[in-house]
Amino acid sequence: MQRSRDDGIGLDELAQAARNHGMPLEALTADLTPAGMHYLLIHYDVPFPRAEDWSLSFEGFDRPMRLSLDDLRSRPRVSAPVTLECAGNGRAMFDERPVSQPWLLEAVGNAEWAGTPLAPLLHEAGVPESTVDVSFRGLDQGIEIDEEQAPYERGLPIDEALRDDVIVAFEMNGRPLPPQHGAPARLVVPGWYGMAHVKWLDRIAALAEPFDGYQNTVSYRMRTDPDEAGEPLGRIRVRSLMAPPGVPTFPERERMVAAGPLTMQGRAWSGSAPIERVEFSADGATTWTDAVVDPAPAPHAWHRWAVDWVAEPGVHELACRATDAAGATQPMEPEPNLGGYANNAVQRVRVTVR
Amino acid sequence: MQRSRDDGIGLDELAQAARNHGMPLEALTADLTPAGMHYLLIHYDVPFPRAEDWSLSFEGFDRPMRLSLDDLRSRPRVSAPVTLECAGNGRAMFDERPVSQPWLLEAVGNAEWAGTPLAPLLHEAGVPESTVDVSFRGLDQGIEIDEEQAPYERGLPIDEALRDDVIVAFEMNGRPLPPQHGAPARLVVPGWYGMAHVKWLDRIAALAEPFDGYQNTVSYRMRTDPDEAGEPLGRIRVRSLMAPPGVPTFPERERMVAAGPLTMQGRAWSGSAPIERVEFSADGATTWTDAVVDPAPAPHAWHRWAVDWVAEPGVHELACRATDAAGATQPMEPEPNLGGYANNAVQRVRVTVR
Numbered sequence: 001m002q003r004s005r006d007d008g009i010g011l012d013e014l015a016q017a018a019r020n021h022g023m024p025l026e027a028l029t030a031d032l033t034p035a036g037m038h039y040l041l042i043h044y045d046v047p048f049p050r051a052e053d054w055s056l057s058f059e060g061f062d063r064p065m066r067l068s069l070d071d072l073r074s075r076p077r078v079s080a081p082v083t084l085e086c087a088g089n090g091r092a093m094f095d096e097r098p099v100s101q102p103w104l105l106e107a108v109g110n111a112e113w114a115g116t117p118l119a120p121l122l123h124e125a126g127v128p129e130s131t132v133d134v135s136f137r138g139l140d141q142g143i144e145i146d147e148e149q150a151p152y153e154r155g156l157p158i159d160e161a162l163r164d165d166v167i168v169a170f171e172m173n174g175r176p177l178p179p180q181h182g183a184p185a186r187l188v189v190p191g192w193y194g195m196a197h198v199k200w201l202d203r204i205a206a207l208a209e210p211f212d213g214y215q216n217t218v219s220y221r222m223r224t225d226p227d228e229a230g231e232p233l234g235r236i237r238v239r240s241l242m243a244p245p246g247v248p249t250f251p252e253r254e255r256m257v258a259a260g261p262l263t264m265q266g267r268a269w270s271g272s273a274p275i276e277r278v279e280f281s282a283d284g285a286t287t288w289t290d291a292v293v294d295p296a297p298a299p300h301a302w303h304r305w306a307v308d309w310v311a312e313p314g315v316h317e318l319a320c321r322a323t324d325a326a327g328a329t330q331p332m333e334p335e336p337n338l339g340g341y342a343n344n345a346v347q348r349v350r351v352t353v354r
Numbered sequence: 355m356q357r358s359r360d361d362g363i364g365l366d367e368l369a370q371a372a373r374n375h376g377m378p379l380e381a382l383t384a385d386l387t388p389a390g391m392h393y394l395l396i397h398y399d400v401p402f403p404r405a406e407d408w409s410l411s412f413e414g415f416d417r418p419m420r421l422s423l424d425d426l427r428s429r430p431r432v433s434a435p436v437t438l439e440c441a442g443n444g445r446a447m448f449d450e451r452p453v454s455q456p457w458l459l460e461a462v463g464n465a466e467w468a469g470t471p472l473a474p475l476l477h478e479a480g481v482p483e484s485t486v487d488v489s490f491r492g493l494d495q496g497i498e499i500d501e502e503q504a505p506y507e508r509g510l511p512i513d514e515a516l517r518d519d520v521i522v523a524f525e526m527n528g529r530p531l532p533p534q535h536g537a538p539a540r541l542v543v544p545g546w547y548g549m550a551h552v553k554w555l556d557r558i559a560a561l562a563e564p565f566d567g568y569q570n571t572v573s574y575r576m577r578t579d580p581d582e583a584g585e586p587l588g589r590i591r592v593r594s595l596m597a598p599p600g601v602p603t604f605p606e607r608e609r610m611v612a613a614g615p616l617t618m619q620g621r622a623w624s625g626s627a628p629i630e631r632v633e634f635s636a637d638g639a640t641t642w643t644d645a646v647v648d649p650a651p652a653p654h655a656w657h658r659w660a661v662d663w664v665a666e667p668g669v670h671e672l673a674c675r676a677t678d679a680a681g682a683t684q685p686m687e688p689e690p691n692l693g694g695y696a697n698n699a700v701q702r703v704r705v706t707v708r
Contacts, residue, residue, distance in 0.1 A: 005365075007362055008361055008362020008363055008364055009362055009363035009364070009365070009367070009368050010362055010363070011359075011363070011446070011458075012605065012606050012607070013363070013605075014363050014368075014371060014446060014456060014458065015458060015606075015607045016605055016607070017368060017371040017372060018371060018375065018376045018456075018457065018458050018460050019375065019376055019377075019378040019379075019460060020375070021372065021373065021374070021375030021394075022372045022373055023373075024373040024396065024399065024400055024534070025373075026399040026400055026402075027400065027533075029402065030402065030533075034532050034533050034534065035389065035390045035532070036389045036390035036392075036394070036532050036534050036535070037400070037532075037533065037534050038390075040375075040390070042378065043604050044601060044602050044604060045378065045380040045601065045602060046378055046380050046381065046391070048380075048383065048384065092365070092368060099605055099606075100605045101605065102368060102372075103372065104365075104368065104369060104372045106372050106373060141601050142601050142602050142603065142604050143601060143602070143603045143604070143610055144603070144604050145603075149601055149610065175529075178388050178389070178390050178391075179381075179384075179388055179391065180378070180388065180390050180391050181390070247398060247399065247495050247496050247497060247503055248398050248399060248496050248497070249496065249497045249498070249499075250397050250398065250496050250497070250498050251366065251367075251370055251453055251454045251455065252366050252369075252453075253366070253369045253370070256497055256503065
């Protein structure tokens with residue numbers, strides 16, 4: 001079901017927005033996003049498995065196996081900051097959107113994820129020659145339109161699953177995973193939209209045919225016509241966001257800024273390549289100034305950017321726009337699609353300077 | 355500005371809902387609410403004070419003083435589970451509501467808060483004989499309707515401030531406060547709605563006159579006419595909530611339940627007295643069955659309740675209703691008021707059993 005911007009947000013959408021949450025944009029000032037400020041999109045209910053009863057099964061491999069949390073912890077440990085973004089970020093900014101989680105711009109976060117690399121586990125289990133996809137199943141169960149009750153499950157092409165930076169994570173920001181982020185263990189696929197980072201991981205299966213579950217074949221595809229197959233979502237599109245300056249009004253969250261010089265800052269990221277350029281505009285995306293872009297601390301962590309701006313009294317529309325090293329630039333307008341996905345249009349922030 | 359249920363939720367309200375968040379109701383199965391699942395209502399932007407630069411000033415006392423976080427940590431430490439609920443919980447369930455945070459039912463949480471008791475600090479600073487209110491100011495700043503930019507600040511009657519269970523908290527669930535919950539220190543006033551538990555505490559002042567700031571004189575008052583003064587909100591009204599059974603559909607979050615016997619469970623609390631009774635109904639609040647209510651682990655922590663139910667195929671409306679030892683019972687319908695506050699009407703959960 002599609003709704004337009006004029007309809008207002010429905011109570012069904014509010015039921016999602018009240019339990020899921022975005023990252024308050026002032027957290028763009030922090031290198032690492034605290035667990036409780038990181039965005040969360042939970043399709044069904046949070047399961048609460050007991051870590052001591054939990055294990056992760058490997059099926060369809062040459063040597064099927066089952067690993068406990070202690071087994072995972074005894075494997076080599078790696079840790080990296082990774083920027084996660086929901087594929088539906090910006091959904092509520094489309095003129096037409098489907099009923100789903102109505103994100104504005106906040107469905108992002110950059111946490112330090114620690115765990116053990118996935119590829120050695122797959123090799124230990126023995127990847128059959130015929131494997132094309134690896135599927136990752138969570139413990140969270142629910143019912144999608146026209147489907148039976150089933151756990152959340154996503155497939156990943158075998159070459160992505162064997163990348164050496166894909167991990168089975170059991171820590172976030174130096175602490176055991178919190179329940180809402182997938183405890184005791186989840187997948188982290190750096191550079192991919194959030195739907196690939198399966199939480200409450202329960203089973204990993206090697207598949208000789210492409211994974212045909214709902215989350216790959218129906219959901220998370222770019223379509224403009226319900227009858228087309230569409231392209232599956234994968235890597236995060238290039239995007240920048242700014243921390244809105246000044247202070248907010250309550251409850252409207254308009255921004256009031258004191259006149260004078262200030263430093264605007266934010267973050268930028270792309271799942272495909274490092275960020276090469278961030279531009280800032282204070283006149284409604286008419287003229288642009290280059291911001292200083294810091295190197296990213298890890299290949300799939302966001303870059304910090306900053307630019308000086310002298311705020312003159314009046315109303316201004318601020319905007320920022322990133323370009324990655326693969327040549328992709330944020331568009332001025334989003335690309336319409338039925339799922340309301342991958343809206344990486346430039347952020348616009350109206351401020352009143354006085 | 356008031357909106358009706360038929361209007362849908364506005365983008366201004368969504369801007370609040372996307373950054374604030376409720377407790378997913380499946381977390382009612384947990385005694386303690388994890389930090390990232392606890393409800394959050396943040397009026398303005400989260401400030402990020404450096405703990406090493408931070409101090410708490412005491413003004414208007416006989417011996418004004420300033421305490422660092424280490425000073426607070428060197429004082430006697432107390433810890434208790436406390437149920438916090440937003441005064442606006444249930445706002446979006448009113449037929450008419452103001453534009454604000456559009457909560458459904460999830461604005462609650464029960465965490466373990468540790469800190470040092472407030473009363474000895476006030477006595478150390480010397481409470482003037484004339485003191486009627488104590489005000490608590492946070493570091494978070496914003497602009498309310500018709501007001502100048504100001505930090506969040508709330509007054510508390512001196513007799514409440516001197517209660518021995520009111521604490522300056524610096525830990526939540528055994529960890530330093532996360533930024534979004536008021537780091538490095540916040541107030542916890544067990545039994546009171548959330549607006550009293552001032553986060554990012556910056557200044558405590560003794561006042562010889564009633565505190566006349568916006569959050570006490572304009573906001574957080576029960577009014578049905580804009581011209582009346584109204585009664586200030588204080589203690590949390592009696593309420594029970596159930597963890598919805600079965601699994602949800604996505605995105606509508608309707609509940610599907612397998613036929614057969616199951617145990618329904620939830621929590622109940624009141625800021626005024628222990629919970630004496632929780633009743634459960636499976637027929638749209640027509641007939642009721644008493645649930646078993648556990649004692650609360652602390653005077654202002656929620657009670658667990660449970661009741662057996664045999665789910666027969668069909669559509670049912672479940673409901674629960676609590677009564678406290680002071681004789682207050684949840685109403686069937688909310689009490690209309692301009693602020694959309696204190697809606698403790700019985701929860702109703704529609705389920706399809708099959």
